[in-house]
Amino acid sequence: MSKTMQAAFLIEPGKIELREIPIPEPGKGEIIAKVHTALTCGTDLKTYRRGHPKVTLPSPFGHEFSGTVYDVGQDVNGFKEGDNLMTVFSAPCGNCYFCKRGDEHLCAELKNSLMFGAYAEYIRIPEPIVSKNLFSKPHSLSFRQAALLEPLSCVMHGIDEASPSEDDTVLLIGAGTIGLLFTAVLKTFHPKKLIVAARGEERIAIAEKFGADIVIDAAKGDILKEVHNLTDGMGANVVIESTGSKEVWEKSIEYSSKNGKLILFGGLPEGSSVTYDAERIHYDHIRLQGVFHYRRKDVTAARELLINGGIHLEPLITDEYSLGDLKKVFRFLDDKQGIKYAILP
Ligand SMILES: [Zn+2]
Ligand SMILES: [Zn+2]
Known part of the structure; x- marks a missing residue:
């Protein structure tokens, strides 16, 4: 047997x-x-x-x-x-x-x-x-x-699309597992400012521990106002949506600077539609990028980061x-x- x-x-x-x-x-x-x-x-x-x-x-x-x-x-x-x-x-x-x-x-x-x-x-x-x-x-x-390895591979794919630089202010919305992994990885790119909008004490504390420069309590704070205060009204160069909420998808473009990149990471339920201000996309040259799953190079990058990246x-x-x-x-x-x-x- x-x-x-x-x-x-x-x-x-x-x-x-x-x-x-x-x-x-x-x-x-x-x-x-x-x-x-x-x-x-x-x-x-x-x-x-x-x-x-x-x-x-x-x-x-x-x-x-x-x-x-x-x-x-x-x-x-x-x-x-x-x-x-x-x-x-x-x-x-x-x-x-x-x-x-x-x-x-x-x-x-x-x-x-x-x-x-x-x-x-x-x-x-x-x-x-x-x-x-x-x-x-x-x-x-x-x-x-x-x-x-698997969730981090997804995040590495998102990071590759976002390609944050040291001149960028990055806004990450959402601090579930994926958002927190993003926080830790983004920190290794040393962006000018890393702003995280999070809900819940536990998540806020971990976002801080993982190196967010500013954590906005999304339950209380006004994200738009805070982002504008922190960027002299310019908005964030990279905005990463990691909540999977339709409302946040639509809002997230408001936080973007001109020539900004908007990474739409948190999938919405089948059949969802979202609405964006076409004028902003066109005249402000904003790139909207969905990110799904991972490629082998993302898995390799994630493994390398886990082994040698010094992230905890x-x-x-x-x-x-x-x-x-x-x-x-x-x-x-x-x-x-x-x-x-x-x-x-
Ligand atoms: Zn998973
Ligand atoms: Zn195939």
């Missing part, structure tokens, strides 16, 4: 179930990893609350993790049993129209490469990920930090729980308690 493991499934919105299932066996090109640390993520919370257009329920749950090679399939090169791993949960196909143009984040096969099931003792890593987006984890990097991201992980406590952890998240939780199966 094959050995079994505990694995969490999202059955329907709001309903997590722990199941005892066989430990998967690796197919050709695949690796079975023993999960060391999984991290909760805003996308998981969204899926928990209302399902997800790209996820068919019931589904194995969780996608951010680090771990160790448990079993190696045929034709896998470069990894052996016991190796420590860090990874992201998708990989580009390399052959489609978009991949060939270097737009791997738009890969036509992306959906087929997605890996779910990090809230489990073991997880199957599909061949495309093994061959393109799986990396060894150096000893110097903790499993907790290594598990941040521990404060993002509010607490640590066992797999058996997963339901409780999602109740915390649903109640807006904490940023990210580490789940140790």
Whole structure:
């Protein structure tokens, strides 16, 4: 009889179930990893609350993790049993129209490469990920930090589009996990001023710790007034929207300077529309840029930053729980308690 493991499934919105299932066996090109640390993520919370257009329920749950090679399939090169791993949960196909143009984040096969099931003792890593987006984890990097590779890769993509310089005043709106990661990374670019608009004491404190020069309490302060005060009325050269709120998307252009860049990072629900002042876009030469997912170069940049970037991201992980406590952890998240939780199966 094959050995079994505990694995969490999202059955329907709001309903997590722990199941005892066989430990998967690796197919050709695949690796079975023993999960060391999984991290909760805003996308998981969204899926928990209302399902997800790209996820068919019931589904194995969780996608951010680090771990160790448990079993190696045929034709896998470069990894052996016991190796420590860090990874992201998708990989580009390399052959489609978009991949060939270097737009791997738009890969036509992306959906087929997605890996779910990090809230489990073991997880199957599909061949495309093994061959393109799986990396060894150096000893110097903790499993907790290594598990941040996926969200940090998304952020590195946003940073690449924003390309902040030392002359820029940067305004970041939203201080969830992604916004706080942006804060830490932006700081390494030494912008002239880094302004963060955040809600909630915990997030404000972390934004300050991560190097924001000014944190505006978005619940109380007037962002427009503050940004104008801080920039002699010019506005921010780079504005990054990281809230996923339609209202903030529309407002964010008001904070932009002439010739500014507006990075629209927080996705809105399907079917949403937004309205912008066309005069501002045209005569003030403002660039609007949506950012989705990541390319391999963003993953590599994120890994490099985690290993050698000297950034300290521990404060993002509010607490640590066992797999058996997963339901409780999602109740915390649903109640807006904490940023990210580490789940140790
Ligand atoms: Zn995630
Ligand atoms: Zn592709």
